Amino acid sequence: MTSIGIFGWQGRMGRAIAQEIERVGETLAGGVDQGGDPVELAGRADVLVDFSSPSALAANLAAARGAGTPIVIGTTGLNDRHHAMIDEAAAEIAVLQTGNTSLGIALLSRLVRDAARRLGPDWDIEIVESHHRLKVDAPSGTALMLGDAAAEGMGTTLSDSGVIGRAGLVGARAGGTIGFASLRGGTIVGDHQVVFAGEGERIELGHRADDRALFARGAVRAGLWLASAPAGRYTMDAVLGV
Numbered sequence: 398m399t400s401i402g403i404f405g406w407q408g409r410m411g412r413a414i415a416q417e418i419e420r421v422g423e424t425l426a427g428g429v430d431q432g433g434d435p436v437e438l439a440g441r442a443d444v445l446v447d448f449s450s451p452s453a454l455a456a457n458l459a460a461a462r463g464a465g466t467p468i469v470i471g472t473t474g475l476n477d478r479h480h481a482m483i484d485e486a487a488a489e490i491a492v493l494q495t496g497n498t499s500l501g502i503a504l505l506s507r508l509v510r511d512a513a514r515r516l517g518p519d520w521d522i523e524i525v526e527s528h529h530r531l532k533v534d535a536p537s538g539t540a541l542m543l544g545d546a547a548a549e550g551m552g553t554t555l556s557d558s559g560v561i562g563r564a565g566l567v568g569a570r571a572g573g574t575i576g577f578a579s580l581r582g583g584t585i586v587g588d589h590q591v592v593f594a595g596e597g598e599r600i601e602l603g604h605r606a607d608d609r610a611l612f613a614r615g616a617v618r619a620g621l622w623l624a625s626a627p628a629g630r631y632t633m634d635a636v637l638g639v
């Protein structure tokens with residue numbers, strides 16, 4: 398049996414992951430929230446899953462590295478500095494980082510990359526995401542992943558082409574950009590829509606999550622896979638084989 402430790406364990410995702418660990422008959426090593434001791438948890442878990450906050454990432458990665466324990470990072474709202482920390486840690490331990498642990502989004506990313514490549518520069522790409530009123534980051538980590546996939550298909554990068562939100566007299570849409578819009582309200586678990594808008598026609602590719610148990614299943618599956626993986630940085634593609 399694999400012993401799994403949770404960073405952010407009293408949060409919405411942490412509680413769903415603890416239930417999933419029990420459902421699949423693995424062992425819960427315990428968890429920490431703000432003020433907890435990540436080092437102690439990292440020392441007694443076979444693998445860690447982090448669904449907490451970007452502000453906790455440095456300490457959580459340091460604890461995982463110190464103990465040599467693989468870690469799944471599901472926390473979103475990460476910036477370039479966080480990604481550099483993950484790269485550095487992945488030189489020593491196995492790290493899987495993803496903004497979405499579902500099979501559906503892994504497949505959708507592929508479809509988006511392919512569509513962006515095939516449709517070419519005459520089609521405008523806009524990404525719309527909707528989440529519950531308590532979500533603190535925008536755009537969602539998943540929207541940014543889908544944006545990365547679209548940018549790759551277009552032969553560019555999101556840092557060069559992304560346009561996050563619009564307000565006021567912003568002018569006509571610049572060609573070759575990828576726009577993002579975020580809706581927040583109620584208890585929406587997570588909806589993502591990628592719109593390819595061409596001359597007189599539109600293609601819409603999307604995904605709707607009905608229950609965060611979906612993400613918990615993916616997180617535990619990722620953790621069990623990562624527990625025996627060598628050092629390196631991984632995505633859900635490696636786990637799901639899509």
Ligand SMILES: NC(=O)C1=CN([C@@H]2O[C@H](COP(=O)(O)OP(=O)(O)OC[C@H]3O[C@@H](n4cnc5c(N)ncnc54)[C@H](OP(=O)(O)O)[C@@H]3O)[C@@H](O)[C@H]2O)C=CC1
Nearest residue numbers: 405407408409410430431449450453471472473496497498
């Ligand atoms: N990759 C994926 O598939 C998914 C990713 N997510 C992401 O997971 C993260 C958590 O989401 P969710 O569970 O809804 O959020 P919650 O706010 O419900 O939970 C966050 C948890 O993290 C803890 N936490 C916050 N700051 C720290 C810190 N500095 N050190 C340790 N623990 C801390 C909180 O504890 P306290 O109350 O003590 O502050 C809380 O228990 C978000 O970034 C979200 O976007 C969510 C769903 C799916």
Ligand SMILES: O=C(O)C1=N[C@H](C(=O)O)C[C@H](O)C1
Nearest residue numbers: 473496497532537538539587
């Ligand atoms: O905060 C959430 O709830 C979610 N966060 C992830 C994201 O930012 O993409 C994944 C999912 O959509 C739910």
